[in-house]
Amino acid sequence: MYRITSISDLAPSIKLFKVEAPLVAKKAQPGQFIILRTDESGERIPLTIADFDRNAGTITLIFQEVGASTIDLGKFIVGDSLLDVVGPLGKPTHIENFGTVVCIGGGIGIAPIFPIARGMKEAGNEVISIIGARSSSIIFWENEMAKASTELHVTTDDGSTGRHGLVTNVLQEMIDAGKKIGLVVAIGPVIMMKVVAELTRKYNIPTVVSVNPVMVDGTGMCGGCRVAVNDINQFACVDGPEFDAHKVDFDGLIARQRFYKTQEKETLDRCLGEGGDHECRCR
Amino acid sequence: MSLSLKKTPIPEQDPKIRTNNFSEVALGYTEEDAATEAARCLQCKTAPCRQGCPVEVDIPAFIGHIKKGDIQAAADNLKAVNSLPAVCGRVCPQEEQCEKFCVLGKKGEPVAVGRLERYAADYLLKNAKPATPLKYAADAQKVAVIGSGPAGLTTAGDLAKMGYKVTIFEALHMPGGVLMYGIPEFRLPKSVVQAEIQVLKEIGVAVQVNFVVGKTLTVDELMDEEGYDAVFIGTGAGLPYFMGVPGENHSGVYSANEFLTRSNLMKAYRFPEYKTPIYVGKKVAVIGGGNVAMDGARTALRLGAEKSYIVYRRSEKELPARAEEVHHAHEEGIIFQLLTAPIEVLGNEQGWVRGMKSVRMELGEPDASGRRSPVEIPGSEFEIEVDVIVVAIGQGPNPLIQATTKGLATNKKGNITADPETGATSKPGVFAGGDIVTGAATVILAMGAGKKAARAIDAYLKEKK
Numbered sequence: 001m002y003r004i005t006s007i008s009d010l011a012p013s014i015k016l017f018k019v020e021a022p023l024v025a026k027k028a029q030p031g032q033f034i035i036l037r038t039d040e041s042g043e044r045i046p047l048t049i050a051d052f053d054r055n056a057g058t059i060t061l062i063f064q065e066v067g068a069s070t071i072d073l074g075k076f077i078v079g080d081s082l083l084d085v086v087g088p089l090g091k092p093t094h095i096e097n098f099g100t101v102v103c104i105g106g107g108i109g110i111a112p113i114f115p116i117a118r119g120m121k122e123a124g125n126e127v128i129s130i131i132g133a134r135s136s137s138i139i140f141w142e143n144e145m146a147k148a149s150t151e152l153h154v155t156t157d158d159g160s161t162g163r164h165g166l167v168t169n170v171l172q173e174m175i176d177a178g179k180k181i182g183l184v185v186a187i188g189p190v191i192m193m194k195v196v197a198e199l200t201r202k203y204n205i206p207t208v209v210s211v212n213p214v215m216v217d218g219t220g221m222c223g224g225c226r227v228a229v230n231d232i233n234q235f236a237c238v239d240g241p242e243f244d245a246h247k248v249d250f251d252g253l254i255a256r257q258r259f260y261k262t263q264e265k266e267t268l269d270r271c272l273g274e275g276g277d278h279e280c281r282c283r
Numbered sequence: 284m285s286l287s288l289k290k291t292p293i294p295e296q297d298p299k300i301r302t303n304n305f306s307e308v309a310l311g312y313t314e315e316d317a318a319t320e321a322a323r324c325l326q327c328k329t330a331p332c333r334q335g336c337p338v339e340v341d342i343p344a345f346i347g348h349i350k351k352g353d354i355q356a357a358a359d360n361l362k363a364v365n366s367l368p369a370v371c372g373r374v375c376p377q378e379e380q381c382e383k384f385c386v387l388g389k390k391g392e393p394v395a396v397g398r399l400e401r402y403a404a405d406y407l408l409k410n411a412k413p414a415t416p417l418k419y420a421a422d423a424q425k426v427a428v429i430g431s432g433p434a435g436l437t438t439a440g441d442l443a444k445m446g447y448k449v450t451i452f453e454a455l456h457m458p459g460g461v462l463m464y465g466i467p468e469f470r471l472p473k474s475v476v477q478a479e480i481q482v483l484k485e486i487g488v489a490v491q492v493n494f495v496v497g498k499t500l501t502v503d504e505l506m507d508e509e510g511y512d513a514v515f516i517g518t519g520a521g522l523p524y525f526m527g528v529p530g531e532n533h534s535g536v537y538s539a540n541e542f543l544t545r546s547n548l549m550k551a552y553r554f555p556e557y558k559t560p561i562y563v564g565k566k567v568a569v570i571g572g573g574n575v576a577m578d579g580a581r582t583a584l585r586l587g588a589e590k591s592y593i594v595y596r597r598s599e600k601e602l603p604a605r606a607e608e609v610h611h612a613h614e615e616g617i618i619f620q621l622l623t624a625p626i627e628v629l630g631n632e633q634g635w636v637r638g639m640k641s642v643r644m645e646l647g648e649p650d651a652s653g654r655r656s657p658v659e660i661p662g663s664e665f666e667i668e669v670d671v672i673v674v675a676i677g678q679g680p681n682p683l684i685q686a687t688t689k690g691l692a693t694n695k696k697g698n699i700t701a702d703p704e705t706g707a708t709s710k711p712g713v714f715a716g717g718d719i720v721t722g723a724a725t726v727i728l729a730m731g732a733g734k735k736a737a738r739a740i741d742a743y744l745k746e747k748k
């Protein structure tokens with residue numbers, strides 16, 4: 001079983017779990033993910049490995065309670081066990097010395113960008129990180145990111161903390177100031193990754209994004225996570241999740257992510273008690 | 284008494300009723316049905332039927348026990364050589380295996396070997412007492428079996444019975460492979476699959492789920508660090524093929540693997556009680572003509588589709604699916620849109636499927652497979668309105684293990700190269716069988732490969748010791 005050893009609330013509706021998964025912890029590398037199930041009726045939920053402790057045999061998972069399944073997950077307490085955890089899945093981030101690497105984490109994307117920033121810094125890069133969210137309450141791991149980076153910028157859409165604006169405003173200024181950037185890694189909402197990609201394309205700055213399409217098995221078996229990269233379908237679970245940002249079909253990705261909106265609302269309503277008589281962990 | 288030239292029919296759910304549920308279509312023989320059918324078996328001394336069975340079931344012997352009314356003995360006889368008789372009795376294409384060689388088939392219908400096998404196996408499951416754990420020697424050698432589908436389960440069961448300590452590694456959260464994620468509940472109840480696996484666990488086979496060999500640990504690590512003396516790879520044909528036509532990434536286009544996995548393994552047919560969603564809309568087109576396509580089309584109907592099409596580029600005669608499955612699909616009202624090939628998936632402004640542009644085909648000369656190959660009729664383009672498309676045109680080998688194992692030879696398609704008689708690969712101590720070697724085939728052929736590999740692994744380990 002996969003026991004939860006600690007939980008912290010990083011922001012309203014954003015939680016951190018440390019979970020015992022020694023086999024995953026032993027092999028995990030930045031950029032990889034796991035798939036978990038809470039219980040017998042649960043979905044297979046893919047989550048990026050935000051951190052890992054090989055000695056303790058634990059992995060760190062960070063998630064936002066946005067739908068029935070993640071709200072369910074949020075009701076677990078320390079000592080509870082997840083029914084299933086499988087991983088590490090996906091290809092690890094390609095880490096080498098690129099000179100200067102800009103690591104951009106938007107919203108919940110701060111979690112997966114953290115081990116990448118740390119890995120890039122350990123590889124000798126100057127790591128300039130930009131983390132952003134709608135508002136200060138959703139920004140987390142500021143200290144961790146500061147430690148993992150050479151330089152850290154924080155932005156919020158409403159200006160409640162850090163710079164008032166978007167992550168791309170900071171990136172644009174850096175480019176305008178003539179900063180030589182070897183690689184940009186951007187993880188966050190698809191629309192943010194798309195905007196970053198459009199910006200860096202103009203300046204030919206190599207850019208990598210980590211995509212999170214709908215996924216079932218995570219081993220290349222279902223093809224649900226396919227995304228066109230350079231007009232050729234790739235499976236995010238085994239060929240990715242990281243791809244060359246300048247070749248990803250972001251619009252296709254956005255469209256496919258919306259596919260289950262109706263059903264997601266149905267389970268959410270049911271989960272929140274509007275669906276009548278049922279058993280749900282989240283009550 | 285003169286014996287019937289026809290098989291004793293198997294009771295089935297009425298097509299009108301069964302399209303509204305996921306319960307099993309074929310209900311199984313009653314005691315009387317089984318006795319009547321067993322009585323048809325001539326108990327030929329030469330037992331020609333046996334040559335058709337890849338897992339070497341002693342067919343006249345088990346049917347002989349049923350004739351005498353000793354169902355337990357029949358079941359024990361089956362289980363001794365076949366770890367999955369309740370599965371085989373349901374999904375084997377007996378018409379191409381044992382029943383094809385039955386002497387009765389010359390004048391009438393062959394003995395319904397499959398139905399009798401199912402009857403005896405189900406008897407065992409219903410009256411199950413826990414199996415006696417096997418005793419393993421303190422220094423028993425360890426074998427890792429990768430993949431818990433029909434090939435892996437067969438190899439594991441046979442090796443355990445030979446005294447080896449076997450651990451099965453499965454990537455998904457439930458063991459069973461295609462028996463769990465692929466074949467629908469209405470053809471193969473998942474409780475039947477789990478009951479057969481439970482027996483393997485009881486005799487001492489360890490099953491490690493949530494373990495992706497190639498990621499969690501590699502084959503080399505299993506052998507060099509975890510002390511496995513031999514490895515069997517039975518990872519199946521898990522890589523879905525798509526058509527490669529424009530619009531295939533529109534929302535509403537599923538691979539058959541995804542569609543069936545959502546419904547079967549994740550139980551999306553019980554959404555929202557089970558939280559994995561599935562979408563069928565009103566009209567579903569399943570592309571392909573094999574058993575997987577039939578499963579997809581019949582699943583779509585049960586999920587509430589008003590119209591469910593099979594879209595196939597050849598004619599009915601060339602359908603690769605079992606005749607029984609095609610018959611069931613017809614009974615249930617599946618619409619066969621034959622001699623049709625999709626050329627484009629049409630989407631709406633939101634990127635959702637709204638239809639499919641196709642061309643009509645005619646049959647030309649036979650191709651390499653011996654089937655007449657379809658040729659496009661120029662100017663025959665037409666549109667079909669559909670909400671969901673399920674692509675069931677075949678699967679390839681999942682490349683994960685091949686890419687992470689040193690010295691494991693593969694062919695051009697990415698299948699593992701293995702000796703058809705032994706399953707031996709280019710890597711010493713590593714054996715492979717089933718779809719990962721042959722490409723997508725049947726449950727029983729995978730089981731046959733597993734059986735041969737178990738014997739070869741035994742020989743290899745005896746020599747190694």
